Amino acid sequence: MTPTAHEELLRPLEEYTRLHLDTLRRFGSRALDLSFPNPQFLSDPRPYDVLASLAAKARPLDLRYSPFGGFTPVRRRVAAALAKQHTLPYAWNDIVMTPGATAALRVALSSLFSPPDRIILVTPCWMDYPLYIQDLGLVFDLVPTAPDKHLDVQAIARAWTPETRGVVIAQPGSPTGVIHDDRELAQLAAVMLRHPAPTPPLLIADEAHALQVWDQTPCPAPATHYPHTITVRSFGKAWDMQGQRTGCLAVSPHLGVRDQAVAALVRSMRVTGHCAPTALTQQLAAALSDTAPDLTGLAELQRHTRRNLTDRGLTVLDTHATRFLYARCPTQDDRVFVSRLAGCGVLVMPSSLFHEPGWFRIALNLGQPHLDRAIDIISQEYGRA
Structure with a gap:
């Protein structure tokens, strides 16, 4: 390109x-x-206090190289916390730690799709989704939301092509802040389940802002409605420490090619040069995983x-x-x-x-x-x- x-x-x-x-x-x-x-x-x-405490107690081995998917104890704690939030049985090896949500998105797109795949992007959407997709030789189709910025599921259905292999949505929406409710997520899942061949399409659920719901509105997880979901999370966005670049990918336990998907994601971390987050910020993510800001x-x-x-x-x-x-x-x-x-x-x-x-x-x-x-x-x- x-x-x-x-x-x-x-x-x-x-x-x-x-x-x-x-x-x-x-x-x-x-x-x-x-x-x-x-x-x-x-x-x-709290994240600043925890980070200072971790840094003060750090020994040489606490700052060592990390495996490309992240440290196993960190992945275990993140999986346990996400299992409670999504009510899904995530295991430690369903989690891949990434240097922020941006790297997570790029790794997911590069490892789980290939040309001439098409991917539906629900707009308005984060600015760089199309750039990543185009750079990988994939094709994107922009599908506007309804006037209230909730999903227009019928428009998504009309935009589907024989080459469509995935959909990317943000939950909550970014930049809008809209929370997609259970009804519209179930409708989206029904549309995607109509297209099982040759393999079920993937839903990339960008949950970078999932822990920034500032009132009591429920924020359902797309993964609870559609089994073939890869979830993106950002600890930086959740805790206002964006520059620390700490995120993860979570592969749904119900994904039909679960083991292959995780292996492809970890391999893509190496191929793309996206190492796991620093050792200290992984420890910070683990320490914060059971709490909410x-x-x-x-x-x-x-x-x-x-x-x-x-x-x-x-x-x-x-x-x-x-x-x-x-x-x-x-x-x-x-x-x-x-x-x-x-x-x-x-x-x-x-x-x-x-x-x-x-x-x-x-x-x-x-x-x-x-x-x-x-x-x-x-x-x-x-x-x-």
Whole structure:
């Protein structure tokens, strides 16, 4: 695959990166950065306390090379925790530790699919899904969600082709924060079960934000509805330590080719050069696997920001998870509106990066009063549009 083949996908990502950097240079500490989810305050200090404790007690063998799938004791603890959350009997060797969710996705796509396979992507979706698929010589089909950003199962069924071998969804949705309920997951499973030959299609369930449900809304696991599921998890996203790059892949215990799939994933870790996470962050993931982050502060910020924006006339998608808000742009060209906000020192992300026009995403990186200043600017520019 030549660089030219990627140009259409890379151009908007690179343009936004330049806008982001130029804005930070121009405004310096006055910039209000609500773009990439890099919170500037501690929501829950426990991972930092645990990491400091682990580092203080570390001996040479605690920092040794890890097998490509991760340390067995770590995989065992992660499997036990995920078994409780999914109500599925995961074993230690169903888990493959990865350097973040991005590597997990790339490893899953590279080891479980091959050209000319087609993969359905439900949009809006994380920005780099299509890039990975295209780079591997696979084909992606973008299928929009319903207007409320829940799954449009009938649209997925209509998009199916004889070459379709997989579907990728995020649960909860990213960038939207929508939680797909049991009904729609069961409907998706029914569509996928109609296509058993030559092998059942795979569902890649990106659960990077599964532990960021900030109210009491249930967040069902796609793997409980469809047996041929590979789940992606991110400890970094869950605990606001994204830069530590710690994630995993979980192969459903009911997958028909369970052993072969795990072997292919571990082998792909070596082939792609994606080693397991560092020894210390694997220990951190194991230590945190039985607990959930304290989202009290995030819930307060979500409710405060939603109320302020809607009171000022903006349309904000009604959702229950993630650090994000998904708001409708005053014009269809979301990139123009986002550029105008950047000119005022406020950074948000245009929905076109997530393969859907007309919206923008806010990451709740700031506490008050900085967040309120950003809301003031967003609403003022919204009214001028």
